[in-house]
Structures are given as structure tokens and as C-alpha cells.
Amino acid sequence: MEKMPKWADVVLIPLISLILAAILSTLVILAIGENPVEAVNLMVTGALGSTYGWGYTLYYATNFMFTGLAVAVAFHARLFNIGGEGQAMLGGLGVAVACLYIPWPHWSIALLAACAASMLFGAAWAAIPAYLQAKRGSHIVITTIMFNFIAAAFLNYMLVNVMRPQGSQDPATARFPEAVHLPTFQSMFSTAENAVFRGAPANISFFVALLACVVVWALIWRTRLGYEIRAYGHSETGAVYAGISPVRITIIAMLISGALAGLMAINNVMGEAERLVLNATEGAGFIGIAVALMGRSHPFGVFLAAILFGFLYQGGAELALWTSIPRELIVVIQALVILFTGALDNMVRIPLEKLFLGLRKGAE
Amino acid sequence: EPALIFDLGGKFDKSFNEAAHNGAQRWAEQTGQTYREIELQSEAQREQALRRFAEAGANPIITMGFAMADPLAAVAGDYPNTKFVAVDVNWLDAPNIRQVSFAEHEGSYLVGMMAAMASKSGTVGFIGGMDIPLIRHFGCGYAQGAKAVNPDVNIIANMTGTTPAAWNDPVKGSELTKAQISQGADVIYAAAGGTGVGVLQTAADEGILSIGVDSNQNHLHPGQVLTSMLKRVDVAVYDAMKAGEDVQTGVFTMGLAEEGVGVAMDENNAELVTEEMSAAVADARSDIINGNITVVSYYENDSCPALQF
Amino acid sequence: MTVPAIELKGISKAFGPVQANKDISISVAPGTIHGIIGENGAGKSTLMSILYGFYKADKGEIWINGTKTDIPDSQAAIASGIGMVFQHFKLVENFTVLENIVLGAEDGGMLAPSLAKARKELKALEEEYELFVDPDKRIDEIGVGRQQRVEILKALYRKAEILILDEPTGVLTPSEADQLFRILHRLREEGKTIILITHKLREIMEATDTVSVMRRGQMTATVKTAETSPQELAELMVGRKVLLQVDKVPAQPGKPILEIENLRVVDEAGVERVKGIDLTVRAGEIVGIAGVAGNGQSELLEVLGGMRPGQGTIRLNGTPLALSGHGSDGQARRAQGIAHVPEDRQREGLIMDFHAWENVAFGYHRDPAYKRGLFMDNAALRADTERKIEKFDVRPPNAWLTAKNFSGGNQQKIVVAREIERNPDLLLVGQPTRGVDIGAIEFIHKQIVALRDQGKAILLVSVELEEIFSLSDRIAVMFDGHIMGERLPHETDEKELGLLMAGVAGEAA
Amino acid sequence: MEFFVTLVQVLDSTIRLATPLLLACLAGLYSERAGIFDIGLEGKMLMSAFFSAAVAAVTGSVWLGLMAGIGASLILSALHGVASITFRGNQLISGVAINFLASGLTVLIAQSWFQQGGRTPSLFGGGRFEPISFPFAEALDAAPIIGPVYSELLSGHSILVYVAFLMVPLTWWVLYRTRFGLRLRAVGENPAAVDTAGVSVVGLRFAAVAICGVLCGIAGAYLATALQAGFVKEMTAGRGFIALAALIFAKWRPWHAMWACLLFGLLQAIALRFQNIDLGGIIIPVQVMDALPYILTVVILAGFVGKAIPPRAGGEPYVKER
Numbered sequence A: 001m002e003k004m005p006k007w008a009d010v011v012l013i014p015l016i017s018l019i020l021a022a023i024l025s026t027l028v029i030l031a032i033g034e035n036p037v038e039a040v041n042l043m044v045t046g047a048l049g050s051t052y053g054w055g056y057t058l059y060y061a062t063n064f065m066f067t068g069l070a071v072a073v074a075f076h077a078r079l080f081n082i083g084g085e086g087q088a089m090l091g092g093l094g095v096a097v098a099c100l101y102i103p104w105p106h107w108s109i110a111l112l113a114a115c116a117a118s119m120l121f122g123a124a125w126a127a128i129p130a131y132l133q134a135k136r137g138s139h140i141v142i143t144t145i146m147f148n149f150i151a152a153a154f155l156n157y158m159l160v161n162v163m164r165p166q167g168s169q170d171p172a173t174a175r176f177p178e179a180v181h182l183p184t185f186q187s188m189f190s191t192a193e194n195a196v197f198r199g200a201p202a203n204i205s206f207f208v209a210l211l212a213c214v215v216v217w218a219l220i221w222r223t224r225l226g227y228e229i230r231a232y233g234h235s236e237t238g239a240v241y242a243g244i245s246p247v248r249i250t251i252i253a254m255l256i257s258g259a260l261a262g263l264m265a266i267n268n269v270m271g272e273a274e275r276l277v278l279n280a281t282e283g284a285g286f287i288g289i290a291v292a293l294m295g296r297s298h299p300f301g302v303f304l305a306a307i308l309f310g311f312l313y314q315g316g317a318e319l320a321l322w323t324s325i326p327r328e329l330i331v332v333i334q335a336l337v338i339l340f341t342g343a344l345d346n347m348v349r350i351p352l353e354k355l356f357l358g359l360r361k362g363a364e
Numbered sequence B: 001e002p003a004l005i006f007d008l009g010g011k012f013d014k015s016f017n018e019a020a021h022n023g024a025q026r027w028a029e030q031t032g033q034t035y036r037e038i039e040l041q042s043e044a045q046r047e048q049a050l051r052r053f054a055e056a057g058a059n060p061i062i063t064m065g066f067a068m069a070d071p072l073a074a075v076a077g078d079y080p081n082t083k084f085v086a087v088d089v090n091w092l093d094a095p096n097i098r099q100v101s102f103a104e105h106e107g108s109y110l111v112g113m114m115a116a117m118a119s120k121s122g123t124v125g126f127i128g129g130m131d132i133p134l135i136r137h138f139g140c141g142y143a144q145g146a147k148a149v150n151p152d153v154n155i156i157a158n159m160t161g162t163t164p165a166a167w168n169d170p171v172k173g174s175e176l177t178k179a180q181i182s183q184g185a186d187v188i189y190a191a192a193g194g195t196g197v198g199v200l201q202t203a204a205d206e207g208i209l210s211i212g213v214d215s216n217q218n219h220l221h222p223g224q225v226l227t228s229m230l231k232r233v234d235v236a237v238y239d240a241m242k243a244g245e246d247v248q249t250g251v252f253t254m255g256l257a258e259e260g261v262g263v264a265m266d267e268n269n270a271e272l273v274t275e276e277m278s279a280a281v282a283d284a285r286s287d288i289i290n291g292n293i294t295v296v297s298y299y300e301n302d303s304c305p306a307l308q309f
Numbered sequence C: 001m002t003v004p005a006i007e008l009k010g011i012s013k014a015f016g017p018v019q020a021n022k023d024i025s026i027s028v029a030p031g032t033i034h035g036i037i038g039e040n041g042a043g044k045s046t047l048m049s050i051l052y053g054f055y056k057a058d059k060g061e062i063w064i065n066g067t068k069t070d071i072p073d074s075q076a077a078i079a080s081g082i083g084m085v086f087q088h089f090k091l092v093e094n095f096t097v098l099e100n101i102v103l104g105a106e107d108g109g110m111l112a113p114s115l116a117k118a119r120k121e122l123k124a125l126e127e128e129y130e131l132f133v134d135p136d137k138r139i140d141e142i143g144v145g146r147q148q149r150v151e152i153l154k155a156l157y158r159k160a161e162i163l164i165l166d167e168p169t170g171v172l173t174p175s176e177a178d179q180l181f182r183i184l185h186r187l188r189e190e191g192k193t194i195i196l197i198t199h200k201l202r203e204i205m206e207a208t209d210t211v212s213v214m215r216r217g218q219m220t221a222t223v224k225t226a227e228t229s230p231q232e233l234a235e236l237m238v239g240r241k242v243l244l245q246v247d248k249v250p251a252q253p254g255k256p257i258l259e260i261e262n263l264r265v266v267d268e269a270g271v272e273r274v275k276g277i278d279l280t281v282r283a284g285e286i287v288g289i290a291g292v293a294g295n296g297q298s299e300l301l302e303v304l305g306g307m308r309p310g311q312g313t314i315r316l317n318g319t320p321l322a323l324s325g326h327g328s329d330g331q332a333r334r335a336q337g338i339a340h341v342p343e344d345r346q347r348e349g350l351i352m353d354f355h356a357w358e359n360v361a362f363g364y365h366r367d368p369a370y371k372r373g374l375f376m377d378n379a380a381l382r383a384d385t386e387r388k389i390e391k392f393d394v395r396p397p398n399a400w401l402t403a404k405n406f407s408g409g410n411q412q413k414i415v416v417a418r419e420i421e422r423n424p425d426l427l428l429v430g431q432p433t434r435g436v437d438i439g440a441i442e443f444i445h446k447q448i449v450a451l452r453d454q455g456k457a458i459l460l461v462s463v464e465l466e467e468i469f470s471l472s473d474r475i476a477v478m479f480d481g482h483i484m485g486e487r488l489p490h491e492t493d494e495k496e497l498g499l500l501m502a503g504v505a506g507e508a509a
Numbered sequence D: 001m002e003f004f005v006t007l008v009q010v011l012d013s014t015i016r017l018a019t020p021l022l023l024a025c026l027a028g029l030y031s032e033r034a035g036i037f038d039i040g041l042e043g044k045m046l047m048s049a050f051f052s053a054a055v056a057a058v059t060g061s062v063w064l065g066l067m068a069g070i071g072a073s074l075i076l077s078a079l080h081g082v083a084s085i086t087f088r089g090n091q092l093i094s095g096v097a098i099n100f101l102a103s104g105l106t107v108l109i110a111q112s113w114f115q116q117g118g119r120t121p122s123l124f125g126g127g128r129f130e131p132i133s134f135p136f137a138e139a140l141d142a143a144p145i146i147g148p149v150y151s152e153l154l155s156g157h158s159i160l161v162y163v164a165f166l167m168v169p170l171t172w173w174v175l176y177r178t179r180f181g182l183r184l185r186a187v188g189e190n191p192a193a194v195d196t197a198g199v200s201v202v203g204l205r206f207a208a209v210a211i212c213g214v215l216c217g218i219a220g221a222y223l224a225t226a227l228q229a230g231f232v233k234e235m236t237a238g239r240g241f242i243a244l245a246a247l248i249f250a251k252w253r254p255w256h257a258m259w260a261c262l263l264f265g266l267l268q269a270i271a272l273r274f275q276n277i278d279l280g281g282i283i284i285p286v287q288v289m290d291a292l293p294y295i296l297t298v299v300i301l302a303g304f305v306g307k308a309i310p311p312r313a314g315g316e317p318y319v320k321e322r
């Protein structure tokens, strides 16, 4: 007998947690002497009130979908991949290499190549922590954190000493050639008389992210590998009994995770910046953790949570544009969302379970 | 109404962005008018902020930092009636952009001279923030200046780090300072944003001289900051705001001649600067302006004649 | 009449939707040994844990020596003179015996004086009750039998007047168990009150003064031991007449299926668990391995089942099997024709959060029958599950229920169904009826015997001697990684096996 | 001789850099020994760094600042405790949330309090911890070997440095010689054993988490009021994570923790001191030196500590009833 209906678990609990986070965020806004109603208003119209706003919201959401999926896949194998940030940085390097050094005839082929390169680089960056966890038992949380730092130094070296065009003062690669520029929503959806998504960075990568959601869903819930990943995640001894190699699953799950994190680079590097700059990931790897937690590691949940965080980012940007609220407010709101949907989950769950149990007893 | 876009470091970085903030504040106070501003938090916002301000009718729109060049190039054409001012950019080709760049190496050259003259040990230090070409550019000018005064001078140059955290790690700045002091440095030039706060603090604590950057930082530790390499971003911003929609576009280099860079002399460092120093600096300044001295820019071929990074 | 040492009135306790104890009342006279029996999951441990303050009752009162006592935590229970030896020991593995004993009963903030005092008292207690353990050994260095002594010493050190023992003999050899009962009798003579939980009817009959029977969270009867019989107790436990013996025809062993030669197993910690054993299992026979838990039986099964590497030779149908590296994992074993009902269904045999139908594929998920293109053929899998559920009478017959929502017996039926229906050449069975009620035991035993009768080889590991006797056609006894001897069930008895289990070698096997 | 002077200076720098790591590492040690994993060390340090600097700046008293820092860190500890002990939430997630919270709140509060862009005003005078000079430090300075070691390496640090290093034997003593220590270690290994022995698991774990908060508080205050003269945003710069790595490296033992932190401090000191090392033609770029502590952490985790076995009940909430 389940303690409570599935819909309550999947919908009600995250919703209540979100409301609690929202209430606290309101208090924070009040405490710094701003008007929460106005702030929310600005955020909503700014992020969702126009195709332009949506263009930004979806752009951020695309990043978070990739990193969220990355964390989620690892979660299914009970691995906590904090290294999404570093893996995404390396993914960016992969995209840059693919786009700069090969003259692609058309963006579509370039996109495929960039996808492959970014996934390869991201996966490679996850491979060492994965191997160490699987073979030597080195705690993956620590090694992936270390690899984030190492990735930053490595990228810095590459940009400052290797890939920076001669004479440029910017620690960034050259612009990618025109041929590999990805179609943006603006170019995809605008008509002659009606320009939509004008100037917004959302691009075709969004659909790659959607595809990734579907693929990850199929992988996790429909394939034998996904079955093994989930089985291992639920019980290591069980996996050993079933002949599922913990070493193999640990490494494969982390490679997939790293590849997904790396894939984010097609959005921010290839789709938006069209060159590789330092710190291109801007913490999206960490947001991925929150997104995966909120989405309960389910691709659809990740999709929704990514949109939520995209909204927070774009709404937050609008706040910064038109008010004097510091940008760190958004960090606080994120923290509250993670806290309530993740760590304090039981605070909502336990009373709810009691409630449902009571209701059922009453009905009997 | 003008608008001001700060770079990722934030408007209170105690140097570059803060100078812009000061210039804008000065304009606002003097004219009683207001301006819009935003502190960027992500790369994608660069273009976003430009467009949003342009569409809201802000004019001119002033941007800070070389990283705005790319987005400016993409956006400026869409808003031909809006004037843009790009600080630290000089290579764009657009009719409605005023590009202002500074000859930081020239200013650094002068403070380098002062450092070498003030140094008793014959060793001077340079502490940069994140290891990027711009900071090497500062260090390179500094080294040339020091060498000009004392060809045997020993120059120790360190960078704080390789990630953006390097701009905000005063603890590391402090340790680097101590390390340089123990290697003999008795004058240290900090071009490291928030990290520089730690450098100046430790230099003061340890009783050696430091040199500030961008804004006039002499007042932070009166009597212990030898001087500051001024980069008059505040002036650039102030002037642009003052000119308003009629701001002149084109490429402007603000070097010593234009008073765009210079050394800070005020009551806080009056006792530290000898007459000999002032004279030498003044001579060098005019020599640079009239071309008798050429300070090599690090950008020219990504290397420095006086310093190995 | 004397005041009862313990009186429980109307105790109820629910774990979420599970009602573990329902309105239970019981009274225990001082200076007696009171037995509690009941099927697995009947709620015995829960009830005693409530008395010990480990769980809090939803309803009900506890009276100790005639006073109503509130026991919100174990601290209070200890203060009331109650000590408990849990079914699963509560010891800190990497602490010494001495540290475990003083933990929570220290005097003062400094450790040294407490330890010194405990060392002295321990010596006295050891001598008084013949409970010898080395106080400076770490728990993970001593055997389970010793660990239990530590638990008893812990209670005595805390001056327990009421001692609860939850299934204490599961981990003991018969002679160790006899010694335990001698100690319990001594304690009773000193006026201490003892509650003994067990499901072994023999122990109840030998050791207790009164006995209470629990079924499905309720107390069904309390009787004087002298006035009842095992048969009656069994009926009270299950609620119907039960057969205590399995019906089976004599085995007709055929050719050797499994041949083990000089098998050695070293565990992760570098300890040799199996020390060179030889064993043969033939077609159409059940070989039972008896032994006290922790003597290498588990490791033996795990090597055969592909869960850990070993050294030596294993042949299946004459073909040598890899013992490490490629071809030695669980998948390979299944392909080689070995099925495996593992000892711990919750940690190994099932994924508790998977649906029943997902669990039916567990270990066989790479079977081409469950594959369609790139994906798993979930429809085929579910159809297969429905079939197995029906054939093995899994209740409730719902393939969508997650494993954790089935009762223990039905969980075990899912595992057994999955493994037996594979029609393997060799079936490995570990503790097939641990935590399973008598009804399900009967059913599972029948299935195992039926497989034997189809001419398959079966290797059974069980710590329940009764089960070994009723199923096996041949019995091997393991002690300390060795096979001490092989016996035929009708030519031996519990006593002889008990000696072998304790490491006392009989005449050559 | 010059080598010796350099060595003393590098070691001196090592001590300063190791101090915040050591405090945070010991903080983590208490928490994790009690079975509560804590990746929120970083956030707690940051919170304390801010509040200690803010209060020191406002009151001019560094001691009040220290108290405030410890208080702020304790509040985050309490949050971690409520999430992971009371509500048995995921300890890693709680830690992640706390890091985000601290990173956002410090700047937010600093900005609305001081309007200096997420910075506190600079501290001076009584608002800072001053270095303590040992007796005769000046006089002995000239003596060979002993002189520099005594007067530069040992003397002349702020009181918090000495506190940090004294915490090592103290922690050892508490852990292995007191009743509290026995129980603390037990609750991280097998909380059920502690529970059935009549000791409150929740109480013990909260106590451990609180000690962790106090030590993180001191660590943060050290950064902002002893090493530095004020708070700037993100000034902990990942030290909480390095401390965590040191803790694993030390296999959760106090003396080893000290050596691990000193090693990391040394690595950082070397990286600061020697950038762009020229090894006979091959120049090791500064980025490598910069990343060296992290690379070495991984190497150490991979090769030398072998399997670092954490406290057995670590990371798992104590759940009696499913």
C-alpha cells in the first residue's frame, strides 16, 4: 500500500515546497526594502510577457535542461555529479574546436559535429572522476568539485595562451564563421511583417534540448541500460546479484552525464556567444543540480524546472535592469527553492502522508 | 536619459567599474538628472541590456569593458539613432559608437618609474588579477617604466589566478603581497580589482608602499599608497553623459596627452613623492606625449620587452 | 498473586499503513521466562521495541512492577531496569567490546575512569555468568556468538532486571544455544524476568514458563508452557493446521551437475572466508549446507552466483566456469544455466522500488525475449509477470505494485518464481524461507522439491536446521570456511550436526 | 641561507593559508564523525566572514564581530540540522542550498546595509585581529635558524591561528578521551547503537553540527577580520571545498587533518610564490600551478589515501520507522 497517491508525490509536494520558497523570497524582498508585488510583476512581464522575454527565458532554460538532465542521469545511478560546470566548460572547448578549425558548409552539419564534439569533451572530463569513483572509491563529489577548478584553469590556459586570436585582448576565441551560426528563434519564427523573439538568444538548441529530454526519458525508462542504471542506483548489492557491474554502470552513467553537460555548449557557445569566452557556463552546472532535484530526476520534471529557473534568470535580469535590487536576490531565491524542494522535502511530505493516511482511514 | 552598463565585476569593484559609477554620479549630482544602469550577471545579458535600453529610449548608452565590443557590433546597427559609448574598445566599425580606449601602459609606465625610484631594495612588485592580456598590458608598461629608471631593477610579477574569482580574492592578494615582500619588494602595484584591496591592506600593514589602480586609491591608506595609476574612466563617462545625445562618435584614445591616464597626486601621498620623482615623472610624461619615449604595448605582439609573464 | 514485572495494556502501533501491533495486552510474572512466538512480521520485535522505548506506541500503557511507567526512549527503559538484546545487534563495529559496553553508561565526562570501572565489573560479570569475551577486541574481530554475549553483558552492566532477547538463537550453534539457556535459567534463579522471542517451538518448550502467541499484530493466546504442545502452538501461530514436514519421494541422483574443487574465497577485507572446499551436486538431488551464519556459506553461494570472485575449480555439467573476471558475473552465470535465489531478497533479490514486473526481469533483463528493437519489451514482460503471479499465487496479483509493497512471503514468491521458471540446471537457494510465514514456506518448499523431481540440481543454504532436514537429500556442514562433513538426513540428527557446526569433527566425511 | 629564508617565508605563508582550512576541516570533522555530511562549510564560512566584518565595522570591536560571525554560522548550522536531522533530508542537497544561500544573502545584506556593492567598510584598529608577538621575538630574530623560526614562523600570527592549531589536540582529546567523543564517534558509526544505549541521537548530532558551526564561524571571521580587513563577496573562494578534501584525505582524524591542511596550505603557498616555474626549458604555466592543489587532491584521493572509508552512518539520516 502506498502512503499517498502518486499525483501528490509528483505534483503536490513540489508545488507546496515552491510556495513556501516563494513566501520566504517575498519576505527577503520586503526585508531589503523593495516592493514584492512590483518585483514579481516585473519578473513575470519581463520573462513571460513578450516573445522577447520568452526568447531569453527559453535560452536559459535550454542551458538548464542540459545540465539538469546531466545531473538527473547521474542521480539515477545514485551518483552526485557536481562537476556539470567543468564538463560544460570542456563542452564549450569541444564546440570551439569543432567550429573554428573545420570549414563547415552548413550550420546543420556543423551542429551535428558540435554536438558530437561537446559531448565527447564533456564526457572525457567526467571520465576521470568516474573511473576513480568506480575503481578506487574516490568520492565523486570531491573529485568533480576539483575537476571544476581544474577545468577553469585549463580553459583559461587554452583561451589566453592557445586559442586567442593574435592581437586580441579578450581572452576568448575568434568568432565562429558565419556558416556555423545557428538559426535563432527570431530567424525561425519571424515573418516579414511580424518580427518575434527579436534579439533574443533562444535558438535551435532548444529543440536539441527537448530531444535530449525525450532521449533521456527513453534511455532511463525504456532501455536495458536505463534499467541497469536505475537498478544500480536503487541497490548496489542488488546490481551485483543481477550481474550488473557497478564499475561499468558508474562509468557509463557519468559519461552520459558529462556528455549531456557538455552538450549545453551548443546553446551558450555556438548558439549565443558564437565564440568561446571565459566563464561561459556561468554556474549553469550548479543550477542543474537544483533543476534535477526539483524535477525529481524525471526528464519531464527537469523540463519544467528548467523553465522555472529560466524564468527566474530572465525575470531577475529584468529586475536588475529596471530596479536597484541586486542580482544576488536571484541567488537567494534559487537557494530557497533548492532548500525547500530538496533538503526540506520531508517537512512537507511527512504531514501530507499523515493527512492522506488519515483521509484513507476515515474513508474506510 | 543616458544609460550605463557595468561589466561583470559589478559597479563597486573599487576600480574600473566604480570609476564609471563615480563619473556618472558626478554628472547626476551636477545636473540633477537621472540615468539608468545595470550590473550584468551573464554573458547573454550584454546584448539584452543594450537592446532593452535602446528600446526604452536611453541615449547615449555607455558600456564598460572590451567584452561589450562583440554585442555592440551586433546591436548598434539596429539602433542608428542611438549613440553608444564603448569604454576600452577601439576596433569597431560603426557610425554611432564612440569608442574610448586608454593607454594604460603609459600610465603604468609612470607609476613604474615612481616605484623604481621609491624602492630602496631595488625590487618592485606587480600583482595582477586574472591572468588576461589586459592585465599583462598594465604590467608591461609598469616594468618598462621601472627599467627606465633603474635598468637593474628586479621586477616580480604575479597573477592572482585564472578564474574570475581572481578579482575577488583579497586573501590571496594579501599572501602574494607577503610573498613579494619577502622576496624583497618594497613597492607593489596592484591591478587586480577587489583582490587589490588585500594587496594595499597588506602593504600598509607590513609598512611598504603600494600603488593603486584605475581610481585614486591613495586615500585607502594615507601615507602608505605611493600613488595610483589613474584611468579616467570617470571622465570618459562624465563627458559622454554631459554631451548627451550629441556625443561625438569615433575612436578616441585617452593617453597621457588627453589626461586619460595619469598618476594620482594628492595630500595623501604628498609626503611620499619626492621632488625628484615628480620631476622625472613630468619629464617622462612630456617625452611620451611628444614621442621621445615609446612605451611598447603588450598587445603589439603579445609579449613584453621588459617582463616575462 | 504477585505484582507482574511487566504489564502491557492495549498497545497499538502502526508504521504508516502497516498495523504492526493491534491492542496488545500481556502480563509477565517476575522471575519467570516468558516466551513470545509468532510468524515473521507478526509484530513481536515491534512490541518489545516499544517496551524498550525504541519505538513509541500509538496507544497503550506500560506498567513496570505495578507502576505505570512512561517509556519515551531507551534511557527511560534502562532506568526502569529493562535491557534488550535486539534481533539485529546494536553494536558499533569498530569500537572495542569495552567501549560498546560503556557507551551510554559512562560515569562522568572523562572516558578513562569509566573504562577502568567497566573493565573490573565486566570481569565479575563474566565470571558469574560464564560470558567470556576479550574486552579489548573490536566487535568486527569477533564472531556473532561473541557479539551476542556483548549485548547480554551490556544489559547486565546496566543492571537490567528485565531482559528481553529477540530471537537470540538464530546465530548460535545448538551447543551455544544450550549454554545461553543455562545462563537464562541462572538469571531467572536470581529473580530476573526474561522475555524470549523465538519462532522455534522446541526452544519455547524447553526454556520458558509461559508463552504468548502473536499473529498479524495481535496477541492470540497466552498459555502455561507445561500445558501446551508444539502442535497447538503452531496452530495458534498460523491460525490453521499446518504440516511441519515436507512430503517428498526419495531422490534419484543422476550425473554430477556441479563439481567444486578446492574453492577458496577471500573477501574485500582480505579475510579468507572459504578455505578450499570440495563438493558435488548431482542432478535430481537437493544438497543442503548447514552451518551457523558467517561460516562461509554465504560466500560460497555468492561465488557460485557470480557475485564475488573466488579461486579454485568449478565445473557445471563438466565445463569449467570462470571464477573471476570475464564470464564470472551474475549475467554470465545465468547464461551458463545457474539460477539463484539470494539470501537477502530485499537487498539483493529485488529492487524494492521497482514494479513487480520490472523485478521479474531482474537479472534477466538482457534476455532477448524481453527486447524489442532498441528498447525493452515491457508489454511482453508484463504478460510474463501476470503468468508468474498467477502460477505462484502472488498476492495481491498486481504487476504494477512496487516490490516494497508486497509482504515478505510474497516478495520471496516473486524471486522464487523468477528463478525457478527459468528452468535452470542448477538452482542456488539461500535462506529461502527467512522471514516468510508458514503458509508460504510450505508453498516454496514444494516448488523446490518439484524442481528437483524434474532432475535439476539444487544447492540449499539455510541456518534453519529444520529446513535443512526437511528439504535436503544430502547435508554438508560448514564451519570456518571448511566442510566439516557430509551426512544423509536419515542417518544423522540435530545433535551430530550441531557438533559439526561448532567445529567438532566427527568421523571422516 | 637564502633558501632557508625563503623556506621560512613559504612556511609562514603556509600557516596563514592553512588556518582557515584547518578550522573548516575540524568543523567538518565533528559534523561528519557524527554522521552528518556537510558540503556547506563554504557557505558557513562566507556567512561568518560577512557578519564578523560587518559587526566589527559597525561596533569597532573585533570580538563582537567574531561573536556575530559565529552566530551567523550557527544559524546556517541549525538550518542544516533541521533539514538533515529533524526532517531527515538529503545532506548533500542541504549543503548545496546553504552555499547558494550564503553566497546570495551576504551580498544582498551587505548591499542594503552598507551600499558598498556587497562589501563591508574596511576595518581598522580594534576592528581587526592583530598579530601576537611572542616574548623575545624581536631579540631572537637575529639568532641563526632558531631566530627566524621562532620570531617569524611561530610568532606574529593572529590569535585565531593559535586557536586553530590548539583545536587539533583538543579535538583529539575530546574525540578519544571523553564521554562526548565516544558517543559522537558512535553516532556516526551506528546511531541505533547509541539510541538503544539510551542516548539521544538527535541531541548528539545537533551538538556536533553546532560545534561545526562555531568552528566555521571562527574560520570565516579569521578570513575577514584577521587575514583581511573586511568582507568582499565570495571571499572564501572555495576554501570550504578544499577543507572537505583535506578531511577525506585525513580519513576523518584530527592530527591527520592538521597535516592535510598544512599540505594544502603549502601547495597554495608554493603556487603563489613560484608562478611559471621554468624547469630547464619547459615552462610550467601559471595555470598549472594554480590548479595544482586541485590536481594533487585528485591524485591523492586516487592513489594515496586508498579507499577513505567515511563514518559508516555518514550521509544517511537516522530513520527508525520507514
Ligand SMILES: Nc1ncnc2c1ncn2[C@@H]1O[C@H](COP(=O)(O)OP(=O)(O)OP(=O)(O)O)[C@@H](O)[C@H]1O
Pocket: A006, A010, A221, A295, A296, A297, A298, A300, A301
Ligand atoms: N512528471 C514527473 N515528475 C517527476 N517524477 C515523475 C514524473 N512522471 C513520472 N515520474 C516518476 O517516474 C517514474 C516512472 O514514470 P514513468 O511515467 O516514466 O513510468 P511508469 O508510469 O512507471 O510507466 P509508463 O511510462 O509505461 O506508463 C515513476 O516512479 C514516477 O513516480
Ligand SMILES: Nc1ncnc2c1ncn2[C@@H]1O[C@H](COP(=O)(O)OP(=O)(O)OP(=O)(O)O)[C@@H](O)[C@H]1O
Pocket: C015, C018, C019, C020, C038, C039, C040, C041, C042, C043, C044, C045, C046, C047, C087, C435, D320, D321, D322
Ligand atoms: N521500522 C519499521 N518501519 C516500518 N515498518 C516496520 C518497521 N519495523 C517493522 N515494520 C513492519 O511491522 C510489522 C511487524 O514487524 P516486526 O519486526 O515486529 O515482526 P516480527 O514479529 O519481529 O517478525 P520477525 O520474525 O521477522 O522478526 C512488519 O510488517 C514489518 O514490516
Ligand SMILES: [Mg+2]
Pocket: none
Ligand atoms: Mg508513465
Ligand SMILES: [Mg+2]
Pocket: C044, C045, C046, C087, C166
Ligand atoms: Mg523480529
